[in-house]
Amino acid sequence: MDDDAILQAIRDHAADAAEALAAVQSDEKPLTTAGIDALARLSRRDPAEFWLEQLKERGLVTAFAAALRARGVPLADDVLDDPESVIPTEPLRRFLARAESFRCRIVKNDAVVGSGVLVGPSLVLTSWHVIAVARPGQPQEPAPKLEVLLADDMKCRARVPAVFQSECxxxxxxxxxxxxxxDVADRHDVALLELMEPAAAHLGHISLAAPAPPKSKSRLILVHFPGGVHQVIDFGFTGKIRNVTARWRHDVTTAGGSSGGACFNKDLEFLGIHQAEFDHVARFVPAELFVDSIREIVSRDVAPPTLWSLDATPTGPLVIGRNSFFRAVAAAADPDGRVRGVRIKRTNVDSSTTGLAFSHDILEQLLLRRGPDHRLARIPLDDVVDDLSAHIRSRVRLIGLDVPEPLTEDAGVATGQAPPETTIRNRAENLAAAVEAAAATVGATAWLFIDNPSVLLSDESRLTIESFVGAALTKPHLRLVIAGFETVSVPGAEFLGPPASEGDRSPGLIVDFIGEFRRADILDLLATASRELTGGADDVTLGWSADRALVGLPHVNGLYDPALLPQVVENLRPDLRLLAGGV
Structure with a gap:
């Protein structure tokens, strides 16, 4: 990868670069744009060059470049035009940047055997015959070792068998x-592989929405790895096959390793999966034959439902820059996962608590969509509370959970018969057990949203929170969302994103930082609103709307102060009303 290409991307696409930097890191002390800029100033270095140097030291250059491409940022060596000039240059270049990230190779028993395409953070679509070890209808034994080689050169194990497969x-x-x-009725030669962990979240994926039906003599783009070597896209044209509609031909030159590559039409819509060459004619399987069979699986893997407005109207409270919160809530909702909730922290602890409180409203709407088995109790801390355990108990009872009064304490932990710390800790742990039992009895998941305190917490209250959180993390029916409390230490692991499903199983909370927002956050809101209100999204039009909302507002390297959000919200409403069919 050319250093100059990355340096140019960092300088020209600061907000996207900052987002890509965060996406490729999972350690507890990640690089941040603020930290890099500060160190560069101290050493009198160019920030972009210092940034690249830090990426090299951590071995993150390839992953960073892939994350940039996943966000549609073309690097200098990504330039390619349609030789027939069928596809306009600029859309093609944006697509190519993304294709560099969502393409992948299938590795079977340590050998590259085919191509694939990401359709979700942990899902890869390829051809069934690529992963097969025996004829159709026969036991696939011995089971192959399947891996996926991603665009950032990370190799990830895939589960066997595939989560969906249709034989050739x-x-x-x-x-x-x-x-x-x-001859091929209900046999589509496709397989949907699930990675052991959602390692491809930073790389992006293709959309399976409304697959385009093929048309004869129409432009086709194939994203593949002929011979298993580096390749981005090749151009060709489609053609019908006499007496067969379940397969179509194309004239792209392919080779071993191309099977499983994704085909796209002139509008850059997913068209199907390249299968193989028969009688010197390349063929693909139309997506419309199999997409409906995998759509539900993919929808569970793709980024969770997001909200652009709390009431889905242009006049309601708008949600900007909270994608990481949506992902964290989705991870916490997994009954078998390690994530037991979210810890929301402000990037500036002296800033307003508005975003913290708004998180409750967002969570409330998300859980409403999950149904009555998810219940939300808010634990406000606006007043001095003498007995925080009793306060939590009373709030949980308001959501219909029958949490009994505590039993008489044993002599070894009762007030006056044990150190105060022991008594407080015992009460908090018993409370967590009681809430767990009440939730399990009715088959519910209880979410406790603990508000940032507006009063000074006593040492007893701090210890109660610490003990309750530590106990609640081990309860399968309890989930926690802790807003603020940046200066309070709580037990359990802290994750920067959904952790790996294998290995260490200790529970913890995903940390969601709130603070500055970016133009990309505005575009996310507009795109979500447009798809919901109109069924589609025009990137150019939405870009103009985002620019109008931000015009004249100060920023630092593409980051806007959260105090500007109310003004941005009002600037957005006219365009949202137009999307909704108003004026």
Missing amino acids: GDAEYSSRAPLHDT
Whole structure:
């Protein structure tokens, strides 16, 4: 990768670069743009050059470049035009940047055997025959070792068997083309692989929405790895096959390793999966034949439901820059995962608590969409509370959980018979157990939103919170969202994103930082609103709307102060009303 290309991207796309930097790090002391800029000033270095140097020291250059491309930032060596000039240059270049990230290679028993495409953070679509070790209809034994080589050169294990698979035809497995549709009825030669962990979240993925039906003699783009080597896209044209509609031909030159590559049409919409060459004719399987079979699986893997407005109207409270919170809530909702909630921290602890309180309103709407089995109790700390355990108990009872009064304390932990710390800790742990039992009885998940205190907490209250959180993290029916409390230490692991499902299983909370926002956050809101209100999104029009909302507002390297959010919200409303069909 050319250093100059990365340096130019850092300088020209500061906000996207900052987002990519955060996406590729999972350690507890990540690089930040503020930290890099401060160190660069101290050493009188160019910030971009210092940034690149730090990436190299941490071995993150390849992952960073892939994360940039996933955000549509083309690097200098990504330039490619359609030789037939069918596809306009600028959309093609943005697509190419993304294609560099969502393409991948399938590795079977330590050998590259085909191509694939990311359709979610942990899902890869490829051809079934690429992963097969025996003929269709036969046991696939011995089970192969399957891995996926991602665009950032990370190799990830995939689960066996595939989460969805549709075999190829019997003749196709022997390299003979089907003569009629009946030869491949309900056999689409596709497989959906699930990675052991959502390692590809920073790389982006293709959309499976409304797959485009193929048209004869139409432009086709194939994203593949012929021969297993580096390749981005090749251009060709489609063609019909006599007596067969379940397969289409194309004229892109392919080779071993191309199978499983994704095909796209002239509008850069997903068209199907390249299968193989039969009788010197390359063929693909139309996406419309199999997408409906995998859509639900993919929807569970893709970024969780987001909200652009709390009431889904242009006049309601707008939600800007909270994608990480949405992902954290989705991870915490997984009953088998390590994530037991969210810890929301301000990047500036002296800033307003408005964003903290608004997090409760967002969470409330998200849980409403999950149904009555998810119940939310808010624990306000606006007044001095003598007995915080009793306060929590009373709030949980308000959501319909029958939490009983505490039992008589044993002599070894009762007030006056044990150190105060022991008594407080015992009460908090018993309370967590009681709430867990009440939630389990009705088959519910209890979410406790603990507000940032507006009064000074006593040492007893601090210890109660610490003890309750420590106990609640181990309860399968309890979830915590802790807003603020930046100066209070709480037990459990802290994750910067959904942790790996394998290995260490200790529970913890995902940390969600709130503070400055970016133009990309405005675009996310507009795109979500546009898709919901109109069924589509025009990138150019939405870009103009984002620019109008931010015009004249001060920023530092593309980061805007959260105090500007109310003004941005009002600037957005006219365009949102137009999307909703108003004036």
